[in-house]
Amino acid sequence: xxxxxxxxxxxxxxxxxxxxxxxxxxxxxxxxxxxxxxxxxxxxxxxxxxxxxxxxxxxxxxxxxxxxxxxxxxxxxxxxxxxxxxxxxxxxxxxxxxxxxxxxxxxxxxxxxxxxxxxxxxxxxxxxxxxxxxxxxxxxxxxxxxxxxxxxxxxxxxxxxxxxxxxxxxxxxxxxxxxxxxxxxxxxxxxxxxxxxxxxxxxxxxxxxxxxxxxxxxxxxxxxxxxxxxxxxxxxxxxxxxxxxxxxxxxxxxxxxxxxxxxxxxxxxxxxxxxxxxxxxxxxxxxxxxxxxxxxxxxxxxxxxxxxxxxxxxxxxxxxxxxxxxxxxxxxxxxxxxxxxxxxxxxxxxxxxxxxxxxxxxxxxxxxxxxxxxxxxxxxxxxxxxxxxxxxxxxxxxxxxxxxxxxxxxxxxxxxxxxxxxxxxxxxxxxxxxxxxxxxxxxxxxxxxxxxxxxxxxxxxxxxxxxxxxxxxxxxxxxxxx
Ligand SMILES: Cc1cc2nc3c(=O)[nH]c(=O)nc-3n(C[C@H](O)[C@H](O)[C@H](O)COP(=O)(O)OP(=O)(O)OC[C@H]3O[C@@H](n4cnc5c(N)ncnc54)[C@H](O)[C@@H]3O)c2cc1C
Ligand code: SF4
Numbered sequence: 311x312x313x314x315x316x317x318x319x320x321x322x323x324x325x326x327x328x329x330x331x332x333x334x335x336x337x338x339x340x341x342x343x344x345x346x347x348x349x350x351x352x353x354x355x356x357x358x359x360x361x362x363x364x365x366x367x368x369x370x371x372x373x374x375x376x377x378x379x380x381x382x383x384x385x386x387x388x389x390x391x392x393x394x395x396x397x398x399x400x401x402x403x404x405x406x407x408x409x410x411x412x413x414x415x416x417x418x419x420x421x422x423x424x425x426x427x428x429x430x431x432x433x434x435x436x437x438x439x440x441x442x443x444x445x446x447x448x449x450x451x452x453x454x455x456x457x458x459x460x461x462x463x464x465x466x467x468x469x470x471x472x473x474x475x476x477x478x479x480x481x482x483x484x485x486x487x488x489x490x491x492x493x494x495x496x497x498x499x500x501x502x503x504x505x506x507x508x509x510x511x512x513x514x515x516x517x518x519x520x521x522x523x524x525x526x527x528x529x530x531x532x533x534x535x536x537x538x539x540x541x542x543x544x545x546x547x548x549x550x551x552x553x554x555x556x557x558x559x560x561x562x563x564x565x566x567x568x569x570x571x572x573x574x575x576x577x578x579x580x581x582x583x584x585x586x587x588x589x590x591x592x593x594x595x596x597x598x599x600x601x602x603x604x605x606x607x608x609x610x611x612x613x614x615x616x617x618x619x620x621x622x623x624x625x626x627x628x629x630x631x632x633x634x635x636x637x638x639x640x641x642x643x644x645x646x647x648x649x650x651x652x653x654x655x656x657x658x659x660x661x662x663x664x665x666x667x668x669x670x671x672x673x674x675x676x677x678x679x680x681x682x683x684x685x686x687x688x689x690x691x692x693x694x695x696x697x698x699x700x701x702x703x704x705x706x707x708x709x710x711x712x713x714x715x716x717x718x719x720x721x722x723x724x725x726x727x728x729x730x731x732x733x734x735x736x737x738x739x740x741x742x743x744x745x746x747x748x749x750x751x752x753x754x755x756x757x758x759x760x761x762x763x764x765x766x767x768x769x770x771x772x773x774x775x776x777x778x779x780x781x782x783x784x785x786x787x788x789x790x791x792x
Contacts, residue, residue: 321346323568328401330764331574332525333782337789351540354398391691392730400521407510408492408518410779417773424635427771431751440783448519449498452490457627469619481715485627492519508621543684545587552761577767581678581737582687597672597736603728609720610660618647638701639668642774669774670698672736738767753788
């Protein structure tokens with residue numbers, strides 16, 4: 311219900327200011343030859359990096375900004391599974407860790423390669439130039455040799471490997487690499503070089519890419535109107551057109567008309583806004599998904615784990631791609647470099663912490679739903695798929711197989727899956743036709759052809775890799791193909 315309508319019209323209305331929206335806006339503005347009128351609706355507030363540091367110094371619950379806001383922003387029917395994000399200007403770029411591996415080519419064609427999940431309606435090759443562009447914008451640091459095809463060098467040199475990483479890299483070559491990351495290995499723009507302080511939730515030296523430190527200028531342009539504190543709750547969908555965006559600001563309900571409307575509110579809120587609006591696509595909200603992570607500590611006999619240029623210096627791809635994906639999920643290995651020690655005299659540094667991150671397959675039973683409150687989505691997650699759980703069951707055997715090159719004295723494996731990987735995916739999946747998904751390969755809604763749905767909600771399958779580089783590349787591509 312529109313309490314107070316304002317009959318303003320815009321060329322583009324963009325919802326949210328995170329990765330999905332900002333990368334889209336950047337390309338959209340570059341492509342426009344005529345002046346354009348853009349309205350940006352952002353539910354949260356804008357904090358500078360300095361303000362965030364100040365909060366952190368004065369409020370020892372700061373780390374909870376994203377967790378606490380996220381908990382209040384949804385009705386979580388299955389709270390044993392957490393969903394975390396920062397609903398403010400810049401979205402979760404404020405609190406992300408900055409890990410930016412690309413997906414593998416097979417991630418885009420899981421069904422035709424391994425008979426599992428779905429194929430994406432676009433290929434790795436279709437996205438390759440946009441991957442390069444997104445890496446350039448984020449000034450990603452990374453190695454020359456990678457397991458996925460890559461034409462040029464990364465913008466910044468790779469972070470240093472630790473002593474343990476060096477042994478694994480010698481054994482596995484380009485399947486064990488310095489992690490591609492948006493934590494800068496050298497000072498760049500407003501960002502200092504990463505110094506491995508390992509509190510990336512709020513980087514003290516502003517080393518990781520954030521929207522605030524690199525793309526905030528987009529929102530300061532004269533033809534862009536940004537409304538902070540503007541909470542979008544629906545769209546006016548008539549026939550096959552999205553006519554306007556409905557939002558609340560300062561307690562008042564308003565409406566703005568857009569030629570093009572792009573939702574970049576993340577996989578929970580994009581789906582919720584569509585459901586509130588009466589989107590009849592049966593897939594909207596279904597398939598909520600993210601990876602499953604398990605921590606393992608290795609204790610070494612005589613090997614000190616030292617060095618390592620960042621909080622996660624390396625990624626292992628030995629358990630990622632291959633025939634096993636017919637039966638069980640891909641796994642991406644992260645080597646963590648937090649300051650922790652082994653509590654045994656003389657052996658303080660003889661340990662490693664690895665996280666094994668498994669892909670999952672979207673399941674329609676895991677979903678976002680409307681609630682009685684227009685602003686609160688209901689979220690239900692029944693559990694990870696048997697495809698993922700089978701791979702996790704295999705973990706001890708895989709460790710024996712892939713880590714025998716290290717002098718392992720003891721393996722301590724968590725008996726539980728982490729509550730969240732903070733990667734929300736697959737509620738508005740991409741597909742060739744509307745029976746199987748919500749948007750097409752250009753992220754345009756199958757029915758409402760002036761409506762784009764951005765972000766990792768569009769992933770038909772989610773891979774084991776972190777999602778944000780790929781969703782940023784998809785936003786660049788979507789704006790390029792408008
Ligand atoms: C702690 C943490 C660590 C992470 N680390 C990594 C990592 O290392 N690598 C990686 O690839 N990914 C990581 N992620 C995930 C990554 O942050 C997300 O994939 C990414 O932020 C998604 O971008 P987005 O723009 O789609 O959504 P978001 O970043 O969530 O942005 C959504 C935007 O929309 C706004 N919004 C939401 N609802 C509304 C509404 N109703 N009306 C108006 N505005 C609205 C929000 O305020 C926000 O500005 C991490 C996430 C977290 C929380
Ligand atoms: S490891 Fe430290 S310096 Fe590097 S990005 Fe994280 S917090 Fe910043």
